[in-house]
Amino acid sequence: MKDTFVTIARYPYSTEAQIAKGRLEADGIEVFLRDNVTIDTDPLVSQAIGGVKLKVLVKDENKAREILNSITNYTLDDDGNLIKCPNCNNKQVGLYSSISDFKSLISFIIGFVSGTLPFTARYQYKCEACETSFPVK
Structure with a gap:
C-alpha cells in the first residue's frame, strides 16, 4: 500500500504542476505527474480531463500536503x-x-x-x- 501513488493536487497547466513538483522533490518527496504531456500537447483539454494530477506516495501524502499548503x-x-x-x-x-x-x-x-x-x-x-x-x- 505504501508503494501506491495518491493525487494531492490538480493544476490546469503543467507549468504550475512542475513548480510544485520541484518544491516537493527538494524536500525528498517522490512525485509523479499525470496527464501533463497530454495537456502540453493540447491545453484546451485540461478541464475535460481534470488537469495535470500531482501524485505522491501514500506514505508522503501528509507531509506533501503540508508543504503545498505552506506555499499556496x-x-x-x-x-x-x-x-x-x-x-x-x-x-x-x-x-x-x-x-x-x-x-x-x-x-x-x-x-x-x-x-x-x-x-x-x-x-x-x-x-x-x-x-x-x-x-x-
Whole structure:
C-alpha cells in the first residue's frame, strides 16, 4: 500500500504542476505527474480531463500536503496586500473568470467557434472558505 501513488493536487497547466513538483522533490518527496504531456500537447483539454494530477506516495501524502499548503499564494491587490473576503474576512481568495452577462457569453461563443481566446471576460473574486463571490475593483 505504501508503494501506491495518491493525487494531492490538480493544476490546469503543467507549468504550475512542475513548480510544485520541484518544491516537493527538494524536500525528498517522490512525485509523479499525470496527464501533463497530454495537456502540453493540447491545453484546451485540461478541464475535460481534470488537469495535470500531482501524485505522491501514500506514505508522503501528509507531509506533501503540508508543504503545498505552506506555499499556496492567494490573490494580492496592486499594492501587494492580500485581498480579504468582505463576508468572513478570510484571506484565502481566488480570482475566477465568469460568463455573467450577454456580452461575455457572445464573446465566449465566438472564441469557441473560431478557436481563439475570448475578446472580453469578466473576473470576480471568490472566497475559498464561505464561497462568497465579489467583484474585482
